[in-house]
Amino acid sequence: xxxxxxxxxxxxxxxxxxxxxxxxxxxxxxxxxxxxxxxxxxxxxxxxxxxxxxxxxxxxxxxxxxxxxxxxxxxxxxxxxxxxxxxxxxxxxxxxxxxxxxxxxxxxxxxxxxxxxxxxxxxxxxxxxxxxxxxxxxxxxxxxxxxxxxxxxxxxxxxxxxxxxxxxxxxxxxxxxxxxxxxxxxxxxxxxxxxxxxxxxxxxxxxxxxxxxxxxxxxxxxxxxxxxxxxxxxxxxxxxxxxxxxxxxxxxxxxxxxxxxxxxxxxxxxxxxxxxxxxxxxxxxxxxxxxxxxxxxxxxxxxxxxxxxxxxxxxxxxxxxxxxxxxxxxxxxxxxxxxxxx
Amino acid sequence: xxxxxxxxxxxxxxxxxxxxxxxxxxxxxxxxxxxxxxxxxxxxxxxxxxxxxxxxxxxxxxxxxxxxxxxxxxxxxxxxxxxxxxxxxxxxxxxxxxxxxxxxxxxxxxxxxxxxxxxxxxxxxxxxxxxxxxxxxxxxxxxxxxxxxxxxxxxxxxxxxxxxxxxxxxxxxxxxxxxxxxxxxxxxxxxxxxxxxxxxxxxxxxxxxxxxxxxxxxxxxxxxxxxxxxxxxxxxxxxxxxxxxxxxxxxxxxxxxxxxxxxxxxxxxxxxxxxxxxxxxxxxxxxxxxxxxxxxxxxxxxxxxxxxxxxxxxxxxxxxxxxxxxxxxxxxxxxxxxxxxx
Numbered sequence: 001x002x003x004x005x006x007x008x009x010x011x012x013x014x015x016x017x018x019x020x021x022x023x024x025x026x027x028x029x030x031x032x033x034x035x036x037x038x039x040x041x042x043x044x045x046x047x048x049x050x051x052x053x054x055x056x057x058x059x060x061x062x063x064x065x066x067x068x069x070x071x072x073x074x075x076x077x078x079x080x081x082x083x084x085x086x087x088x089x090x091x092x093x094x095x096x097x098x099x100x101x102x103x104x105x106x107x108x109x110x111x112x113x114x115x116x117x118x119x120x121x122x123x124x125x126x127x128x129x130x131x132x133x134x135x136x137x138x139x140x141x142x143x144x145x146x147x148x149x150x151x152x153x154x155x156x157x158x159x160x161x162x163x164x165x166x167x168x169x170x171x172x173x174x175x176x177x178x179x180x181x182x183x184x185x186x187x188x189x190x191x192x193x194x195x196x197x198x199x200x201x202x203x204x205x206x207x208x209x210x211x212x213x214x215x216x217x218x219x220x221x222x223x224x225x226x227x228x229x230x231x232x233x234x235x236x237x238x239x240x241x242x243x244x245x246x247x248x249x250x251x252x253x254x255x256x257x258x259x260x261x262x263x264x265x266x267x268x269x270x271x272x273x274x275x276x277x278x279x280x281x282x283x284x285x286x287x288x289x290x291x292x293x294x295x296x297x298x299x300x301x302x303x304x305x306x307x308x309x310x311x312x313x314x315x316x317x318x319x320x321x322x323x324x325x326x327x328x329x330x331x332x333x334x335x336x337x338x339x340x341x342x
Numbered sequence: 343x344x345x346x347x348x349x350x351x352x353x354x355x356x357x358x359x360x361x362x363x364x365x366x367x368x369x370x371x372x373x374x375x376x377x378x379x380x381x382x383x384x385x386x387x388x389x390x391x392x393x394x395x396x397x398x399x400x401x402x403x404x405x406x407x408x409x410x411x412x413x414x415x416x417x418x419x420x421x422x423x424x425x426x427x428x429x430x431x432x433x434x435x436x437x438x439x440x441x442x443x444x445x446x447x448x449x450x451x452x453x454x455x456x457x458x459x460x461x462x463x464x465x466x467x468x469x470x471x472x473x474x475x476x477x478x479x480x481x482x483x484x485x486x487x488x489x490x491x492x493x494x495x496x497x498x499x500x501x502x503x504x505x506x507x508x509x510x511x512x513x514x515x516x517x518x519x520x521x522x523x524x525x526x527x528x529x530x531x532x533x534x535x536x537x538x539x540x541x542x543x544x545x546x547x548x549x550x551x552x553x554x555x556x557x558x559x560x561x562x563x564x565x566x567x568x569x570x571x572x573x574x575x576x577x578x579x580x581x582x583x584x585x586x587x588x589x590x591x592x593x594x595x596x597x598x599x600x601x602x603x604x605x606x607x608x609x610x611x612x613x614x615x616x617x618x619x620x621x622x623x624x625x626x627x628x629x630x631x632x633x634x635x636x637x638x639x640x641x642x643x644x645x646x647x648x649x650x651x652x653x654x655x656x657x658x659x660x661x662x663x664x665x666x667x668x669x670x671x672x673x674x675x676x677x678x679x680x681x682x683x684x
Binding site for chain 2: 134135145148149180181182183188189190191193212213214215216217218226227228229230232233234235236237238239240241242244245246247248249251252253255256258259261263264265266267268269270272273276277
C-alpha cells in the first residue's frame with residue numbers, strides 16, 4: 001500500500017505541542033507513519049529538536065493561529081483562517097493528506113471538518129463515535145454527543161457508518177450492530193428506538209436487536225447506536241465509573257500494610273488491567289460522515305495516545321473508510337429502509 | 343417511635359423463600375424489626391424451622407399464589423388475587439403494615455402497588471429509583487425504567503420525591519438535586535432537559551443544575567433525575583461496567599504467581615472495596631409516588647440484601663416518606679413551577 005500522509009493538528013490538546021510532537025515522533029519511528037505536523041513552525045521545530053528524527057517522515061506545515069480549548073468552536077473556526085485545525089483539514093481537502101488527527105477542542109474539530117471537508121453525499125448528520133475497551137475486544141458507540149436530538153434515519157446511518165469503521169479500521173468482520181435500549185425485547189425502547197428498530201432490521205447490516213447498558217461492557221455488539229444525549233451520558237458515566245472503582249480499590253489497598261504489600265506484588269497485574277481498560281490504547285473518536293478521515297483525541301492525551309490516534313487514522317485511511325461509507329449509503333438508498341429514511 | 347410491621351413478599355426473588363426467610367430472620371434478630379412474611383405458609387414455616395426464632399417479631403400471613411419472575415406483570419397481578427405481592431400491599435392498605443419489601447418480579451410489584459395502594463394525590467407518574475454507592479455516600483437516580491417517555495413535570499416530581507427519600511430514609515439534609523444532561527451549562531440537554539431546567543430552578547429544592555455522567559459516581563448530587571429510558575441505561579451500564587472492571591482485574595491478577603500472591607494478601611482490601619460498591623448494602627429501589635412505602639430488591643438478592651432492604655423500608659416508614667412527599671407536592675402546587683406543571 002502506498003504510504004499516505006496523516007495530518008496532525010500539532011497545536012491541539014491540553015499539552016500541545018509537546019505531547020503531539022512526541023507522539024508524532026513515536027508514530028513515525030515505531031510505525032513508519034508519514035506525518036504532517038500542522039501548526040506554529042517555530043514551536044514545533046523547538047519540540048522536534050528534542051528527538052533524533054533523521055530518516056523519519058515528518059514535515060511541518062505552518063499555521064499561525066490556534067483554536068483554544070475554551071473558544072466557541074464554530075466562531076473560532078470561521079474567524080481563524082490560518083488555524084492549525086483548518087490547515088490540517090485543507091491538506092485532506094487538497095489530497096495532500098489522507099486523514100486528520102486532533103486532540104484539540106472537539107467542537108472546533110467537528111466545525112472545521114464540516115466547514116472544509118463537508119459531508120459525504122447522502123449523510124444527514126455526521127456522528128461522533130467512541131471506541132470502548134470491552135470483554136474480548138472493542139465496541140463502538142455512536143453518537144456520543146454531536147447530535148443531541150436524533151431521528152430514526154440518523155441512527156440508521158450511525159449504524160452503517162459505525163459498522164464501516166469497525167470493519168475497515170479495526171478489522172472486525174460483519175460487525176454486530178445493537179440498538180441501545182431499556183430492554184432486549186423488540187417492544188422495548190423510547191419512541192426513537194421503537195421507530196429505528198424496524199429500519200435497522202431492513203438493512204443489510206448484521207443487526208442483533210436491542211442491547212442494554214449491561215451488554216455494552218460485555219462486548220455483545222461491535223457497534224451500539226443511540227442518540228447523542230444518551231451516548232454522551234454513557235461515555236462520561238463509563239469514564240467516571242472506571243475512575244471511581246479504581247480509586248475506591250486503591251483507597252482500600254492502602255489502608256493496611258498487608259494489603260499494601262499485596263498490591264505492590266500485584267502491581268504488574270494492575271498495570272496490565274489498567275492498560276486493557278485505557279482509552280489511550282484505542283486512539284481517538286472517529287467523526288463519521290464527513291468527507292475525509294477525521295479522528296478526535298482526548299484533550300488530556302499523552303504522547304502514547306497521540307501515537308495510537310495517528311495509527312488509527314492511518315488504519316482508517318488504508319481501509320478506505322470514506323469510500324466504504326459512501327458505497328454503503330448508496331446501497332442503502334436502494335433498499336426499503338433507505339427509501340423510508342428519505 | 344412505635345414499632346411498625348414491615349410486610350415482606352416472602353415468595354419474591356430468584357432464591358425465595360429460602361433467602362427471604364433468612365433475610366427476615368436476620369433483620370428481626372439484628373435490627374429488632376417486626377416482619378410479616380407473606381406467602382405460602384407451609385413453605386415459609388419449613389424455612390423458618392431452620393432458625394432459632396423465639397422472641398423474634400416474625401409472623402406469617404398466608405397467600406396461596408405466587409407471581410413468577412417471567413409472568414406478564416399487570417395480567418398476573420390482576421388474576422392472582424391471592425398472590426403474596428398483592429396480599430403484602432393489602433396489609434399496607436389496611437394499615438396493618440407500614441411498608442412492603444419485595445425482591446420479586448419488579449413489574450408485578452409496581453402493578454400491585456398501583457392497583458392496591460394507588461398514587462399519592464397529585465402524583466402524575468410514580469418513579470422507580472435506584473440508590474448508587476458513590477464517593478462519600480449515595481446518590482439516588484430516578485427514574486430507572488418505570489417511565490420510558492417523560493414530560494418536564496414528571497421529572498420535577500421525580501426530583502421532589504427523590505429528595506424526600508434521601509432526606510427521610512437516608513438522613514441527607516437538603517439533598518442536592520441534579521438534572522442529568524450532556525453538559526453542565528444551562529443551554530445543554532435534549533428538549534426534555536431544557537424544558538425541565540427552568541421548572542426545577544423555580545422549586546424550593548436544592549437544585550444544583552445539570553450534571554453529567556461522570557459526576558454521578560463522584561457524588562456531586564444526592565438526587566439525579568432523568569427519563570426512565572436514560573436511567574435504565576445508566577443503571578444497567580453501571581452494573582455491567584463494575585462487573586467487567588472487576589473481572590478484568592481478576593483475570594490479570596491470576597495470570598502470574600506473584601500477582602496471585604499479592605492478590606491473596608490484599609484480599610481483605612478487595613472485600614472491603616467490593617462491599618463499598620455493593621448494591622446489596624443499600625437495600626433496594628424505592629417506588630416513589632405510590633400511596634405507601636414500597637421498596638423493590640434485585641431478583642438476585644441474597645439474605646444480606648433482603649435484610650438491608652427490610653431495614654431501608656423501615657427507615658422510610660419511620661421517616662414518614664409518604665407524608666413528606668404528599669406535603670411537598672401540596673407546597674409545590676402553590677408555586678409558579680407547580681402551576682406550570684399543571
